[in-house]
Amino acid sequence: MFASKKDIVGIDVGSSAVKVVRLRESRGTFHLENVGIMPLDSETIVDNTIMDSTVIVDSVYFGFSHSLPLQITIMDSTVIVDSVRNLLSAMKIKTKRVATSVSGHSVIIRKISLPVMTDAELEASIQWEAEQYIPFDISEVNIDFQILGPDAKDPSQMDVMLVAAKKNFVDDYTTLFAEAGLEPVVMDIDCFAVENMFDYNYGFVDDEVVALIDLGASATSVSVLKGSMSIFTRDIQAGGNLLSEELQKRLGVSSEEAERAKLGDRHIADVDPDSVEEILTDAIENLVQEVQRSLDFFSATSSEDRISKIYLTGGVSNSVKIRETLEERLGIPVERVDPFRNVTINEKEFDSEYLDAIGPMFSVAAGLAMRKVGDK
Numbered sequence: 001m002f003a004s005k006k007d008i009v010g011i012d013v014g015s016s017a018v019k020v021v022r023l024r025e026s027r028g029t030f031h032l033e034n035v036g037i038m039p040l041d042s043e044t045i046v047d048n049t050i051m052d053s054t055v056i057v058d059s060v061y062f063g064f065s066h067s068l069p070l071q072i073t074i075m076d077s078t079v080i081v082d083s084v085r086n087l088l089s090a091m092k093i094k095t096k097r098v099a100t101s102v103s104g105h106s107v108i109i110r111k112i113s114l115p116v117m118t119d120a121e122l123e124a125s126i127q128w129e130a131e132q133y134i135p136f137d138i139s140e141v142n143i144d145f146q147i148l149g150p151d152a153k154d155p156s157q158m159d160v161m162l163v164a165a166k167k168n169f170v171d172d173y174t175t176l177f178a179e180a181g182l183e184p185v186v187m188d189i190d191c192f193a194v195e196n197m198f199d200y201n202y203g204f205v206d207d208e209v210v211a212l213i214d215l216g217a218s219a220t221s222v223s224v225l226k227g228s229m230s231i232f233t234r235d236i237q238a239g240g241n242l243l244s245e246e247l248q249k250r251l252g253v254s255s256e257e258a259e260r261a262k263l264g265d266r267h268i269a270d271v272d273p274d275s276v277e278e279i280l281t282d283a284i285e286n287l288v289q290e291v292q293r294s295l296d297f298f299s300a301t302s303s304e305d306r307i308s309k310i311y312l313t314g315g316v317s318n319s320v321k322i323r324e325t326l327e328e329r330l331g332i333p334v335e336r337v338d339p340f341r342n343v344t345i346n347e348k349e350f351d352s353e354y355l356d357a358i359g360p361m362f363s364v365a366a367g368l369a370m371r372k373v374g375d376k
């Protein structure tokens with residue numbers, strides 16, 4: 001394969017699997033070159049500990065539900081390095097330049113209100129302005145921002161989206177890639193990568209308010225956009241694992257059996273299919289309630305903007321039940337996103353049914369693969 005110099009590969013290290021997407025761009029259109037996924041064995045999760053450090057998070061600040069653990073669950077980094085390496089080698093990818101992203105507790109995205117000023121003025125004062133919004137020492141974070149526009153209620157103020165990522169977290173992550181022999185030339189944030197993927201495939205409509213919800217294995221991220229502008233984001237520390245954990249606990253089955261049951265296998269020894277349905281219904285109800293709480297919070301803080309549609313990404317969006325429950329509870333139409341909707345696909349190389357089935361899991365990786373060097 002003659003890779004062009006500007007080629008970058010999108011790599012999403014999710015908590016359940018590493019996902020890689022490689023695209024080729026020609027005349028403004030992306031063509032699918034390669035997709036690959038490598039599950040991270042759940043047995044390798046070291047509960048609540050990072051290899052060398054444990055991050056304690058202020059749960060109140062982030063508004064997480066109180067019952068959840070305050071510590072991050074991250075895997076042994078050598079497992080990730082090996083998985084990334086093996087996956088790229090299986091996909092015969094030689095490019096070293098990759099686009100990747102971070103998310104979770106070490107990343108803070110907040111909409112703040114500041115006196116009206118220019119981009120350059122804010123650039124000069126952002127450290128000082130941001131300080132009060134960040135629960136970490138300001139010297140410990142990388143800060144970025146985007147001016148959203150004037151405050152609707154007070155013309156002397158403007159809305160700014162503030163993004164801060166803990167330096168040591170980003171550094172650890174960069175090191176992990178270096179150990180896999182890779183150079184991250186784009187370091188993105190999960191939800192921005194999803195927005196990028198969405199923009200290419202669906203496009204933003206001016207003034208239309210939509211919610212993009214990424215339903216992953218261990219986390220759910222909610223982001224509300226008005227046109228192309230991100231106006232609200234929130235992380236929920238619960239995802240698809242919640243469903244399998246409930247099944248495992250209440251049915252007394254192994255984690256593998258619980259995962260299979262969740263994905264639709266109704267032939268697990270000594271398990272009544274009806275009770276599987278019942279447990280799943282309950283767990284989905286709980287997850288949907290968390291999402292609803294986030295969106296209620298958005299509505300409470302933003303009086304005039306109403307969400308007209310919800311777009312779902314992440315593996316859990318494959319569940320028809322979760323889509324139906326969301327639609328029912330929220331009274332907003334829900335659509336499962338296809339990250340390859342406008343991507344040209346050679347039918348001889350890729351099975352379209354398979355791509356459709358795995359699609360939602362590749363939303364972040366696809367958005368990353370659409371980045372260019374120099375993108376933030």
Ligand SMILES: Nc1ncnc2c1ncn2[C@@H]1O[C@H](COP(=O)(O)OP(=O)(O)OP(=O)(O)O)[C@@H](O)[C@H]1O
Nearest residue numbers: 014015016017216217218219240314315316318319
């Ligand atoms: N049909 C389905 N029904 C329910 N859950 C599903 C289905 N298909 C996949 N999943 C779940 O989706 C999750 C994987 O999704 P995804 O790849 O988006 O997560 P991740 O990126 O690894 O996790 P995170 O973003 O939380 O770190 C797993 O929990 C898997 O069980």
Ligand SMILES: [Mg+2]
Nearest residue numbers: 014015216364
């Ligand atoms: Mg994910």
